[in-house]
Amino acid sequence: MQATDETRSRRWRLVLGGAAEAELGALGGTDDAAMDRALTALYNTADDRSGGKRAGSLGESAPRVARWLGDIRNYFPSSVVEVMQRDAVDRLNLTQLLLEPELLEAVEPDVHLVGTLLSLNRVMPETTKATARMVVEKVVREIERRVAARTVTAVSGALNRAARIARPRLRDIDWDRTIRKNLANYLPEHRTVVPERLIGYGRKAQAVHRDVVLAIDQSGSMASSVVYASVFGAVLASMRSLKTSLVVFDTEIVDLTDQLSDPVDVLFGTQLGGGTDINRAIAYSQSLITRPADTLFVLISDLYEGGIREEMLRRVNAMKDSGVQVVVLLALSDDGAPAYDHDNAAALAALGIPAFACTPDKFPDLLALALDRGDVQAWANLNAGGQN
Structure with a gap:
């Protein structure tokens, strides 16, 4: 109407205010x-x-x-x-x-208010911290409600696909997929299919199938990304088939992996603001990687590097060449197109490392694709904003 x-x-x-009252x-x-x-x-x-x-x-x-x-x-x-x-x-x-x-x-309460409170964390009096924690927790639980189930479903599906094996035990054979794959070998005279290739799934066990390392830039401009990434890190850490590590950095590095059971604890372990040394953060993240071919490394940063740029690019390229799946997110938020260092984003793209912004609602699909070794760059072109 x-x-x-x-x-x-x-x-x-x-x-317009009182000035427009006459008109x-x-x-x-x-x-x-x-x-x-x-x-x-x-x-x-x-x-x-x-x-x-x-x-x-x-x-x-x-x-x-x-x-x-x-x-x-x-x-x-x-x-x-x-x-x-x-x-x-x-x-x-x-x-x-x-x-x-x-x-x-x-x-x-909203994500932006949480970012402001976290930036005040070190100067906040004890009488205020309990109230601030309640505000932060309310926002975090709402984000968890929004993204957790979809993230677990998407990631579990990717890990199940990755667990398919070509030489399954008899009880692990996926007969439907095996028959479909071998229809070309149908013998009419015997009314049967000769299965040259068996397809199955690995037996479900509590084994860790993939390692995920999240490195989060905690400079002031990345506040919303820090909030969302911390929640996603906690969700991933709850999955036994993943080994999840979470590192936050400015010019210093803090490993918050042992606090991933509660994203509120993770957030209060951050210190928004300060400079940025991406090179140093990547160096620390490399020390966490023991199975390169089974590792996803997600760097969440606007790429404004205060450290040694050339060494940063060499490190991330060496990580990729070792078999690590590397993805750079210029932002993980709903805030629209982010400000970022275009030169560093272009340099990463030239190395074959996708760098783009992503909304929280799209991140579960991105995780699933990356864990399944899919074409993240092509996905980003279709789905993500802020493409470099």
């Missing part, structure tokens, strides 16, 4: 007035009539900010609330106020 002229005027008045008319009702106050605090000019510089203000009081957060949750949908919260942190420098427990209890 098309909006009426009155509805359109009301919306434009809320967008569009006054707002009616207490709800509209409350919405206008919430928007004015964040977006309006200091003096609408003077056309002065935009300078919204929520004041210095944490309780006042908490009331404002409560207002926007009452009057706007959650998707709009998340945008306004991010704008408030960016425009009004509310980062320090997020250290107040009562303020955290009022916010609408």
Whole structure:
């Protein structure tokens, strides 16, 4: 249904603020007035009539900010609330106020807020950490609900396909696939198929079929990717057929593999911000690889290298040449096309190493394809954004 002229005027008045009241008319009702106050605090000019510089203000009081957060949750949908919260942190420098427990209890949790909290982890007072952990856990559990089942299904299917063997034991023969594969050897006179090639599956055991190493750049711009990658790492670590390692890095390296049972612990073990030494992170990751032909290495980084670029490229190429399946994700998030080092991405592509951005919803399919030794680059061209 098309909006009426009155509805359109009301919306434009809320967008443009008090300066447009003469042309569009006054707002009616207490709800509209409350919405206008919430928007004015964040977006309006200091003096609408003077056309002065935009300078919204929520004041210095944490309780006042908490009331404002409560207002926007009452009057706007959650998707709009998340945008306004991010704008408030960016425009009004509310980062320090997020250290107040009562303020955290009022916010609408989302991936971006989690990134902000993690960047404050080292300066967060103990009285706030429990509340912050609840906020982070709420977001993490929602991501797990969104991706876990699909990831397990996709990866299990890839591992089952990889477990097919050409010389199966009698009880392990896949008769349907074997017959289909040998139809050309059908003997009419005997009304039978001569199976020159037997196809079967390896016996299901608790053996580790593949090793996965995730190396995550924890520079500030990669906050959303760190959150999603930590959740995926925990899901993969729960699968007995995989050996999963998770490393986060800036100029230092932290191996968080032993915390993969809980992605919230992983996230609080990160320290967003700082420089980036990808070369050093790859060197450490190489030390974790004992079965190159059965290993998938996923580097999640915007590729802005602060270390030795030439050595970084040599290391990742040596890893690929040893048989490791290498994939570089410029971002693992829903944030759209990422900023990244185009020269380094192009250099990796020239080495035959795909480098592209991927959304969390597509990542399970990517994992399955990579574990099955499929054409990741062709898949990326069809499915992933940010192709270099």
